[in-house]
Amino acid sequence: MSFARPLLLLALGFLPLWWWMRAKRLGRLAGTRMSDVRPAAGVTERLWVARLPVTLRSACLGAWIVAAAGPRVGAARSESRSEGISIVLAIDMSSSMLAEDFAPANRIDVAKQTAIEFVRARKSDRIGVVAFAAQALTQVPLTTDYQVLEQAIRDLKIGMLEDGTAIGTGIGTAASRLRRAPGKSKVIVLLTDGVNNRGTVDPRTAAQAAAAFGIKIYVIGVGKRGEAPVPTGQGADGLRYEMMLVEIDEPLMTEIASMTGGRYFRATDSESLRHIFQEINRLEKSTVEQVVYRRFDEAYRVPLAVGLVALALEIVLAGTFAVRVP
Numbered sequence: 001m002s003f004a005r006p007l008l009l010l011a012l013g014f015l016p017l018w019w020w021m022r023a024k025r026l027g028r029l030a031g032t033r034m035s036d037v038r039p040a041a042g043v044t045e046r047l048w049v050a051r052l053p054v055t056l057r058s059a060c061l062g063a064w065i066v067a068a069a070g071p072r073v074g075a076a077r078s079e080s081r082s083e084g085i086s087i088v089l090a091i092d093m094s095s096s097m098l099a100e101d102f103a104p105a106n107r108i109d110v111a112k113q114t115a116i117e118f119v120r121a122r123k124s125d126r127i128g129v130v131a132f133a134a135q136a137l138t139q140v141p142l143t144t145d146y147q148v149l150e151q152a153i154r155d156l157k158i159g160m161l162e163d164g165t166a167i168g169t170g171i172g173t174a175a176s177r178l179r180r181a182p183g184k185s186k187v188i189v190l191l192t193d194g195v196n197n198r199g200t201v202d203p204r205t206a207a208q209a210a211a212a213f214g215i216k217i218y219v220i221g222v223g224k225r226g227e228a229p230v231p232t233g234q235g236a237d238g239l240r241y242e243m244m245l246v247e248i249d250e251p252l253m254t255e256i257a258s259m260t261g262g263r264y265f266r267a268t269d270s271e272s273l274r275h276i277f278q279e280i281n282r283l284e285k286s287t288v289e290q291v292v293y294r295r296f297d298e299a300y301r302v303p304l305a306v307g308l309v310a311l312a313l314e315i316v317l318a319g320t321f322a323v324r325v326p
Helices: 006-030 044-068 107-121 146-154 167-178 203-212 250-260 270-283 301-319
Strands: 071-082 086-092 126-132 136-143 186-192 215-222 227-235 238-245 264-267 288-298
Touching: 006 044, 044 301, 086 107, 086 136, 086 167, 107 146, 107 186, 107 270, 126 146, 126 167, 136 146, 136 167, 167 186, 167 203, 167 215, 167 250, 186 270, 203 215, 203 250, 215 250, 215 270, 250 264, 264 270
Parallel strands: 086 126, 086 186, 186 215, 215 264
Antiparallel strands: 071 288, 126 136, 227 238
16 A cells, blocks of 8 residues: 555644643643532543543544545556667678587587577567578578577578678678668677678678668677688598688778677687677667556545544534533
8 A cells, every 4th residue: 555645644643642732631620629529420430431522533533634645555567668689690601610620519500509599698689690601691580589590590501502701791681681670779790700702792891881770790700710620522421621721801800890880709619609699798788668557546435434434423422422511
């Protein structure tokens, strides 16, 4: 229970003061000398009847003060609203992503698992998936159906697109998905392990277009420093691997990120890749607005009725059993 005008309850403090002043006044009257007290014999046995009207008047005033304070009973219902962030995961699907420098798994398997963990960490964001190699393909448009997103990421396979690394095309495709997305925050998480060597769109031009639409790009360069076992062909026992130098155009990746207000990260193993995704989660948080609705039922009728009943009883008693004699 709460009160619409709680300060009015302070008036209840005047009731004890009124009783104290009344008792003090009656004490002075009690000291009056009487020549003959025999007519008052037996009055003391009915003294409680004489006090009833005053008690009822106090109850009436107290109940009306409570009613005037506006008692109300109700409950609050909270509702969370979130504008959310629009995010596109642009994942490199070139054959070099099969390099096994993220042992015991290769780069693409670790990237897929970490991307799924990233999706699970988001709550109300719209997320899409773009796969790119020599071309770019939208696997999932922006959605909040995280189960569909997880399954789509699991289904990514090297060889589904012509081999190559068209970073500019990947950025352009992701940006086109975000261009008309609702909300102010739009992010591309670009995950690649190579150098731009395919496609007709220059990565810098694609990044400039993304920046014009207010899209930030976080670039993750995947691959350890030095050499890594990279598949070079099919042999009798499966894929043939050769130790090759890991080449990531880090100056270009850093420039792309800085042009859009994002950041460039280098992931040299599975743990560092996981930490990078966690850092992006921390940097790009959704703003949640909590709205609280309160519904109250006015409860002044009960104390008002109690006051009326007390007043009616006082009037009846004062006119019958507790008549005041002048």
